[in-house]
Structure formats: C-alpha cells, structure tokens
Amino acid sequence: MFGLNKIIPVEPKINFLGLRRNFLIFSILAMLISIVLLSIKGLNLGIDFKGGTLIEVSTKNTSIGELREILSSSYSDVSLQEFGNENIILIRLQNKSNQESIETVNSVKNLIQDKVVEFRRSEFVGPTISSELLFRGFQAVSFALIAILIYIWLRFEWQFGFGAVVALTHDVLFTLGLLSVLNVEFSLATIAAILTIAGYSINDTVVIFDRVRENLRKYKKLELVDLFNLSVNNTLSRTIMTSLTTLLALVSLFIFGGEVIRPFALTMIIGVIIGTYSSVFIAVPTLLIFKFRPQDEDD
Amino acid sequence: MKNYPIWKSFTVISLVLLGIIFAIPSIIYDENSENWFLKNKINLGLDLQGGSYLLLEVQLDVLYKEELDNFVDSVRLISRDQAVKIEKIDIQENEVVVFFANKEKIKDIRDSFFQMYRGVSLQISNNRLSIKLNDEYRKIIQDSAIKQSLEIVRKRIDESGTKEPLIQRSGKKRILLQLPGVKDPERIKDLLGKTAKLTFHIVDNDNTSALQNNLAPFGKIIVPDMYDENTKYLLDKRAVVGGENLVDAKGSFDQTEGHAVSFRFDTEGAQKFGKVTTNNIGKNLAVVLDGVVITAPRISSAITGGSGIITGNFNAQEASDLAVLLRAGALPAPLEIVEERSVGAGLGADSIAAGQIAAIIGMVLVCVFMILIYGTFGALANVSLIVNLFIIISLLGTIGATLTLPGIAGIVLTIGMAVDANVLIFERIKEESLKQTKVFQIVKNGFDRAMSTILDANITTLIAAVLLFAFGSGPIRGFSITLSLGVIASMFTALMLTNFLVYMYLSFANKKELKL
Numbered sequence: 001m002f003g004l005n006k007i008i009p010v011e012p013k014i015n016f017l018g019l020r021r022n023f024l025i026f027s028i029l030a031m032l033i034s035i036v037l038l039s040i041k042g043l044n045l046g047i048d049f050k051g052g053t054l055i056e057v058s059t060k061n062t063s064i065g066e067l068r069e070i071l072s073s074s075y076s077d078v079s080l081q082e083f084g085n086e087n088i089i090l091i092r093l094q095n096k097s098n099q100e101s102i103e104t105v106n107s108v109k110n111l112i113q114d115k116v117v118e119f120r121r122s123e124f125v126g127p128t129i130s131s132e133l134l135f136r137g138f139q140a141v142s143f144a145l146i147a148i149l150i151y152i153w154l155r156f157e158w159q160f161g162f163g164a165v166v167a168l169t170h171d172v173l174f175t176l177g178l179l180s181v182l183n184v185e186f187s188l189a190t191i192a193a194i195l196t197i198a199g200y201s202i203n204d205t206v207v208i209f210d211r212v213r214e215n216l217r218k219y220k221k222l223e224l225v226d227l228f229n230l231s232v233n234n235t236l237s238r239t240i241m242t243s244l245t246t247l248l249a250l251v252s253l254f255i256f257g258g259e260v261i262r263p264f265a266l267t268m269i270i271g272v273i274i275g276t277y278s279s280v281f282i283a284v285p286t287l288l289i290f291k292f293r294p295q296d297e298d299d
Numbered sequence: 300m301k302n303y304p305i306w307k308s309f310t311v312i313s314l315v316l317l318g319i320i321f322a323i324p325s326i327i328y329d330e331n332s333e334n335w336f337l338k339n340k341i342n343l344g345l346d347l348q349g350g351s352y353l354l355l356e357v358q359l360d361v362l363y364k365e366e367l368d369n370f371v372d373s374v375r376l377i378s379r380d381q382a383v384k385i386e387k388i389d390i391q392e393n394e395v396v397v398f399f400a401n402k403e404k405i406k407d408i409r410d411s412f413f414q415m416y417r418g419v420s421l422q423i424s425n426n427r428l429s430i431k432l433n434d435e436y437r438k439i440i441q442d443s444a445i446k447q448s449l450e451i452v453r454k455r456i457d458e459s460g461t462k463e464p465l466i467q468r469s470g471k472k473r474i475l476l477q478l479p480g481v482k483d484p485e486r487i488k489d490l491l492g493k494t495a496k497l498t499f500h501i502v503d504n505d506n507t508s509a510l511q512n513n514l515a516p517f518g519k520i521i522v523p524d525m526y527d528e529n530t531k532y533l534l535d536k537r538a539v540v541g542g543e544n545l546v547d548a549k550g551s552f553d554q555t556e557g558h559a560v561s562f563r564f565d566t567e568g569a570q571k572f573g574k575v576t577t578n579n580i581g582k583n584l585a586v587v588l589d590g591v592v593i594t595a596p597r598i599s600s601a602i603t604g605g606s607g608i609i610t611g612n613f614n615a616q617e618a619s620d621l622a623v624l625l626r627a628g629a630l631p632a633p634l635e636i637v638e639e640r641s642v643g644a645g646l647g648a649d650s651i652a653a654g655q656i657a658a659i660i661g662m663v664l665v666c667v668f669m670i671l672i673y674g675t676f677g678a679l680a681n682v683s684l685i686v687n688l689f690i691i692i693s694l695l696g697t698i699g700a701t702l703t704l705p706g707i708a709g710i711v712l713t714i715g716m717a718v719d720a721n722v723l724i725f726e727r728i729k730e731e732s733l734k735q736t737k738v739f740q741i742v743k744n745g746f747d748r749a750m751s752t753i754l755d756a757n758i759t760t761l762i763a764a765v766l767l768f769a770f771g772s773g774p775i776r777g778f779s780i781t782l783s784l785g786v787i788a789s790m791f792t793a794l795m796l797t798n799f800l801v802y803m804y805l806s807f808a809n810k811k812e813l814k815l
Contacts, residue, residue: 098637120645122641123640126638136770136772143770144762144763148762148763152759188774191775192767195763195764196712196782200716203759204756210751210752210755235726238719242716244668248665248715249664249714250661250711252664253661253708257654257657257708258704260650264705
C-alpha cells in the first residue's frame with residue numbers, strides 16, 4: 001500500500017562489525033564512567049529503598065515557597081517539589097523511626113490543612129522495610145539474569161550465553177549510569193523496568209543469535225565476520241521496527257501516562273535504546289572471540 | 300481458503316470471540332453488579348481506586364519480656380509456698396536465673412514451675428534454676444500473638460466501617476492490610492496504633508514517699524497521668540478487673556462530664572467490680588489505658604450493677620474511637636506500622652485517565668506506523684493487536700487479577716512489544732518472497748521459520764516477568780501479570796490470528812504474487 005518498508009532494503013549490506021573496535025571502546029568507557037558515577041554520585045534512591053515519608057498534596061492559593069516556609073520551621077529535613085503542575089506538590093521527609101513517622105504525617109497535615117485541597121497520596125516506608133525491599137529487588141534482578149542465561153545456554157551453545165551475559169551486564173550498567181546522571185528516582189518500579197529491559201535486550205539478542213546459528217549451518221565457507229554481518233543485516237529491519245513500535249508506546253506512556261509513571265517510562269526508553277544498540281554492536285562482536293567451526297581452528 | 304483447515308479457523312474465531320466477550324464486564328465496569336457475568340471484571344488496585352495499604356509488625360520483644368516477668372512472679376510465688384528463700388534473680392535477654400538460698404527443694408520448685416509453663420527449658424545447677432525462653436516456646440507465643448492480633452485488628456477495622464478490607468498474616472510477625480476507599484488513613488492508623496489494654500487499679504494514696512522517690516514497692520506500680528506526665532499515681536500492681544471482662548462499650552454524652560465512654564462488664568467482671576468497690580469506698584479507682592491513667596475517680600458507693608462510665612477530656616470522635624477499641628479488645632502486644640501507602644480517590648482517578656490516554660495514543664501510533672510500513676499486512680497485524688488487548692483485559696477479569704498503575708504501564712508496553720511477533724513473521728515472508736513465487740508457500744514458510752525465534756524471544760521476557768512476580772511486591776506484581784499475559788496473548792494472536800487473517804486475505808483477494 002504505502003510500501004515505506006522499501007526504505008530499509010531487504011538485504012542491506014552495512015558493515016556493522018567493521019567499526020566494532022570504536023563501539024567497543026565507547027561501551028567500555030560508558031561502563032567505566034557508569035561504575036565511577038554509581039560509586040561516587042550513586043542513584044537517586046526513592047523512599048522505597050531509602051525509607052521516609054512522602055506526601056502528595058494538591059493546593060490552592062499558595063506557592064511552594066510558602067509551604068516550604070511553613071514546614072521548614074518545624075522540620076529541618078523537609079524537601080518540596082512541584083509534581084507535574086504548580087498546584088501539586090510532593091513533600092518528602094526523612095524519619096528515624098516508625099513511630100515518629102505517624103506523628104510526622106499527622107502534624108504535617110495539620111500544619112498545611114488550610115492550604116490543601118486534597119491529600120492525594122501519603123507513603124511511608126520504615127527502615128527495616130526499605131532494606132528488605134532493596135535486598136529483594138537485588139535478588140529479583142540476579143535470579144532473572146541467571147534464569148535467562150540458563151535458558152540461552154540450554155537453547156544455544158554456551159558461547160552465545162557468554163555473548164548474552166556481556167550484553168546484559170553492559171545494558172544494566174549503562175542504564176544505571178544514565179539514571180545516575182539524569183538523577184531519575186530509583187524506586188521499585190525502576191527494578192521492574194530494569195528487569196523488563198533485561199528481557200527486552202535478550203529478546204533482541206536472541207533474534208540475531210537465532211539467525212547467526214541458522215547462517216552457520218547454511219554458509220559453511222563464509223568468513224565469520226562476514227557471516228555475523230550478514231546475520232545482523234538479515235534481522236536489521238526487524239530490530240529497527242520492533243524498537244520503534246516499543247519506543248512509540250513508551251513515549252506515549254512518558255508523555256501522557258502521568259507523573260507517577262514517568263520515571264518508569266524514562267528508564268524503559270533509555271533501556272530499550274541501549275538494549276537495541278548492545279544486541280548489534282556488543283553481543284554479536286563478542287561471538288568473534290570464539291571459533292565456531294572446526295576449520296577455523298586450523299587457521 | 301486453500302490449505303486452511305476448518306477446525307483451525309473454528310478454534311481461532313472462537314478464541315477471539317471468547318476474548319472479546321469476557322472483556323465486556325471490565326469495559327462496562329459496573330462496580331456493584333451482582334450479575335454472574337458482569338462480576339468477572341478487573342479488580343482495581345489501591346493505587347487506582349484509592350485506599351490504604353498498611354504493613355504492621357507485632358512487637359514480639361515486648362511479649363517475650365512480659366513472659367520473663369511472669370516467670371519471675373511465678374517463681375516467687377512457688378518458692379514462697381515451698382518456704383525457700385530466693386537470694387537473687389537475674390533477668391537476661393532470653394532467660395531468668397534464680398539463685399536459691401539452699402538447693403534442697405529446687406527440684407520440686409522446678410516441677411511445679413513446669414506444670415505452669417510447659418515447654419520452657421529448665422536447668423538446675425547447684426542452687427541455680429535457669430528458665431529459658433527457647434525457640435519452640437517463643438514460637439508458641441509468636442503464633443498465638445499473631446492470631447489474636449489478626450482477630451482484633453479485624454474487629455477494629457470492621458468497627459471503623461471500612462468495606463471489603465483484606466487482612467492477612469505476612470511473614471513471621473507482620474500483618475498486611477488493604478483497605479479500599481479509606482478516606483482518613485490517619486484515623487485508621489490511630490485505631491491500630493493503640494494496644495487498648497484497659498485495667499482498673501486501686502490507688503494507694505497513703506505511701507507518698509514512694510511517689511517522691513519514684514520507686515514503687517513490691518506489688519505496686521507508678522503510672523503517669525494521660526494528660527499531664529508530671530502527675531503520677533501509685534497503684535496496686537494487680538488489676539481489679541480488666542478490659543477482657545467488658546461486654547460492651549459505647550460513646551456517650553453526659554451533661555456534667557461531657558463526652559464519655561459507657562461500658563458494661565460480664566457477670567464475672569461485674570462481681571469482681573462490685574466486690575472491690577464495696578470494700579474500698581473512699582479510695583480512688585484508676586482507669587489505666589496502655590500505661591497511662593485516664594481518670595481516677597473516688598469510689599463514693601459500691602457499684603454492683605456491672606456498668607459505669609469513663610470520663611476524660613474526650614471529644615465526640617475520641618470517645619467513640621475509645622469505645623471501638625474497648626469493644627474490639629486489647630492487642631496482645633503493640634503493633635508498629637512499618638509501611639504505609641495511601642492513595643486518595645482523586646489521584647487514583649487521574650492515574651486511570653492518564654493510563655487510558657497513554658494506551659490509546661500508543662495504540663494509534665503503533666497502528667499508523669504498522670500500516671505505513673506494511674500496508675495491508677500492517678492492518679491485519681493491527682487487528683491482531685486490538686484483539687490482543689481484548690484478550691489481556693478478559694484474562695485479567697476472569698482470573699480476578701488486580702490492575703495497578705504499573706499494570707497499566709505493562710499493558711502500554713505490551714502494545715509496543717506485541718507487534719514484534721508479527722514483524723518477525725512479515726520480515727520472514729519478505730525474505731521468502733525473494734526466493735519463490737508461490738504465494739501460499741511463501742506465507743507458510745514465513746510463519747514456520749519465524750516460529751522458533753518468536754518462542755525463544757518471548758520466553759526470555761516471560762522469565763523476567765515471572766521472577767518479578769515471585770520477588771516483587773504489590774503494584775509491581777500487577778506489572779508482571781499484565782506483561783506476562785500480554786506476551787502470551789501476543790504469541791497466540793500473531794501465530795494463530797494473524798496467520799488466519801493473512802490466509803483469508805490472500806484467498807479472498809486472490810493474490811497471485813506477494814510483495815511486502
């Protein structure tokens with residue numbers, strides 16, 4: 001009908017692996033910078049993992065400055081932030097104990113009662129719970145990565161599993177590094193996003209690996225670099241199409257899905273881009289370390 | 300309809316129809332419908348319909364300490380009966396060590412003690428008896444405390460007028476509450492935060508030096524006033540009667556005293572109360588709630604009717620809340636709120652609206668994009684995508700899953716990812732079309748070749764989603780549910796429905812060649 005798919009040729013011949021050294025250097029640098037950032041600046045932990053109290057209010061005839069003035073006279077560690085529009089304000093407090101928090105919420109509510117139209121949300125996470133949530137999140141990510149790898153190992157040769165680990169580690173580190181730079185809040189939803197990114201990136205990698213395996217059987221004589229290039233090119237339009245439709249949905253979620261879900265959507269957008277990049281430029285070149293055919297071993 | 304078996308068409312069409320029909324209850328969404336069919340709708344999570352999620356922790360340490368105190372009291376009583384002198388009692392974190400003046404009757408004391416507290420570890424060495432709270436004994440205390448706490452929390456929540464609360468044990472020592480539609484979470488937290496242990500004690504007004512030195516003699520305790528910490532009372536440690544003997548309590552109003560709580564004792568309580576008030580006319584009787592004295596009126600005459608009122612500086616709400624607490628009974632140990640997530644109905648409605656807009660716009664963008672790229676085939680994939688959405692909704696409704704805000708995000712994400720299987724198939728068809736000209740053979744090969752890739756690719760996403768469900772909590776589980784259902788539904792719609800639609804299209808359009 002419209003036939004816009006002709007833009008991407010059916011058998012493109014782009015030399016993806018030719019520039020592999022440049023991309024490898026870029027990715028190693030990105031990972032190193034991410035590690036440094038994570039250890040120095042760290043992540044912007046939300047109350048899920050840091051503990052504390054969060055109150056969202058919609059206000060009338062007041063300003064964030066006025067509310068800050070009212071509250072900071074009673075609390076030294078209060079922080080306020082506009083959330084979506086100027087009438088909706090997030091109030092965050094750090095509490096030391098569980099008991100204290102209940103009293104805090106009550107007194108904060110009393111202090112600003114007459115400025116507030118609605119208390120939209122109040123959340124409190126105690127110190128024991130926040131450390132438990134962090135541990136469970138860590139557990140979930142580790143187990144998911146291990147399970148995915150076991151699956152890849154069972155379905156493919158172990159060399160592919162190695163390529164997938166490298167790509168996954170890259171994706172998770174790189175995404176976390178960008179979250180740190182952009183100061184995106186790290187919450188339970190972020191853990192969900194990272195796991196989904198892991199699933200998505202592997203999904204992308206698997207599709208290309210599938211083709212590599214098929215081509216290994218089909219073209220017994222082709223040089224490995226050329227064979228890998230061919231496989232990436234074979235799957236290129238699918239890689240681009242799926243990333244684009246996923247990104248379309250995510251951008252819609254980011255713009256229209258509301259303030260609460262925005263950090264989640266942003267994390268996913270970052271992850272999908274990185275995951276797509278890594279499947280082509282990291283996972284596949286990693287396979288070059290290995291010799292897949294008996295005749296290659298004679299070289 | 301070349302090569303397309305009738306049974307297959309029948310299966311596809313009926314599954315699609317089922318998917319659409321069972322999505323109806325969730326789309327109509329009649330909250331109060333009792334209709335057997337319309338009841339199968341999606342449950343909205345607390346973050347979408349508004350309400351409170353609370354996680355409470357039973358303070359077991361308090362109970363263990365109380366039990367150690369009980370041990371001490373009982374050992375004292377037993378050794379008094381046996382006429383054995385106690386030299387020293389050592390209370391440690393987990394055990395009580397009693398040093399006796401002589402060791403003759405120590406075995407008898409041990410046996411009597413064991414009669415009272417079966418299951419504790421008792422050890423004798425020389426003149427020492429050590430009583431240990433072992434793990435099994437702790438577990439008995441723990442289980443019964445959680446069971447009692449659950450029951451009392453349930454009563455209190457019921458009395459507060461919350462509809463359809465979910466109250467359940469979570470882990471070893473926690474209680475999880477989901478309270479839909481709660482408008483004032485602070486009041487609920489107040490109700491749950493009080494142990495509500497009510498006891499009546501005779502006040503000792505004679506021993507003024509004890510109060511001055513802040514040192515209670517044996518058998519007495521010093522308790523502060525509820526409204527003024529500096530006012531203290533010296534009371535008999537032994538309670539005359541307690542809240543467990545109450546059969547009713549309600550908020551009342553008295554012309555002279557203001558708001559008050561009137562109560563009634565059961566027969567046993569009434570007898571005890573009557574006896575004590577008869578014998579102690581002229582003395583004061585303190586009403587103690589959770590370690591503070593609410594009021595300590597003078598007993599002017601014997602109260603034998605078994606009922607009375609408690610006055611304090613209450614307002615109407617406080618009086619009626621205290622009555623709720625007294626009716627529900629005392630918690631065995633204090634509860635601490637360790638996590639709270641309360642969402643107002645306004646935010647919940649905003650989230651639903653935003654999620655719907657995001658889903659619709661995402662859907663339109665993806666559909667337009669698919670048509671631009673694949674033309675008619677893209678339109679067929681879009682039909683699959685829309686059916687996919689219906690299937691997710693109907694599955695959520697029929698299994699009674701809870702839709703949360705991250706769940707909506709999962710659906711929107713699925714919209715983007717669900718076309719992947721179609722894309723894989725179409726790209727294979729495109730490749731095949733270069734190799735041969737037989738239209739149906741091209742399509743058949745395209746689907747066959749794409750199959751194993753589709754399975755591999757989707758199983759990895761499913762693994763991530765299932766582990767997220769296993770380790771995630773609350774709203775995040777909602778995300779993993781919609782994501783898993785979306786992935787499963789997308790495999791069905793791509794491999795069966797798109798397949799069916801493509802065959803139908805090619806048969807009816809009578810295509811002789813295929814250009815994608």
